Amino acid sequence: MKMANFLTVEDSPQLAAGSFNMEQALRCPVCRAKFRRTRECSRCGADLSTLMILSVKAMLCRKNARKAIHSGEFQRAYDLATDAQETHATHTGRQLLLLTSWLNAEL
C-alpha cells in the first residue's frame, strides 16, 4: 500500500502569507465580528493569530485525510478527520468524518 505524503502547517504558504479563505466560518471569539483575513480583529483589536493557526491546522488535517482515503489508509483518514473536527469543526469536516467513519466500518 502506498503511503501518502502528508502536509504540515509549515507546508502551508497560505498561512505564511495570511491569505487563506476561512472567513466564512470564523468570527472573533471576543466580539463575534466577522473574520476579515487579518491577525487582529477589525472591531475590538483581539489577537486572532492562534485562531488562524488552528483553522489552518484543521484544514491541513482534512487535506491529509483526503490523501489517506486515496491511498487506502482509512484508519489514518478517520483519525485525521477527527483531529480536524476537534480543532475547528466545519460542515465539510463533519461530512468527511462521516465518510471516513463509514469507510473504516465497511472496508
Ligand SMILES: [Zn+2]
Ligand atoms: Zn473582536
